Amino acid sequence: IYCLWVSGKFKGHGYGKQLLEYVINDAKKKGKQGVCVISSKKKKSYLADKKFFLKYGFEVVDQIEDYELLSLSFNHQKPSFCKNVKQMVIDSNHITLYYSPQCPFTLNCINEIKEYIKDYNIQVDFIKVDTLEKAKNIPCIFNNWAVFKNGKYVSHILLNKKGFEKLLND
Structure with missing residues (x-):
């Protein structure tokens, strides 16, 4: 996921959850191994909100400085940042x-x-x-x-x- 963003008056209506569920279901239908997103230890502009993704089963699987790779694996494999x-x-x-x-x-x-x-x-x-x-x-x-x-x-x-x-x- 490069960007998942719900803004303004559309926040708090479950649209983020619906978008995420769509992405997860689409990835499963396409036989993907999971879904990843880049976040950070502390909230940063233009990055996914870590708390939101953790709520839906994502886990931190790798990090570089303050940046974190979050993953929802469908097969228990954990991706990592490339060297x-x-x-x-x-x-x-x-x-x-x-x-x-x-x-x-x-x-x-x-x-x-x-x-x-x-x-x-x-x-x-x-x-x-x-x-x-x-x-x-x-x-x-x-x-x-x-x-x-x-x-x-x-x-x-x-x-x-x-x-x-x-x-x-x-």
């Missing part, structure tokens, strides 16, 4: 953005940043994660977005123009 994910570094001094088009907000953020960097001649590497193979080889925690600066993982938080400016100045 390359645990590195959280890349060999580049450019700002590097890994992103997935699965989230409707990411493309708007990418467009804002691309427009901004045109005016300032800033080198940014945009890496679209649109295949399973690419997703398996990302060198960090990845939900729909990952940011590297000077080769180090910085954040999973979406950046718009204002957030990107702040990243440049940090």
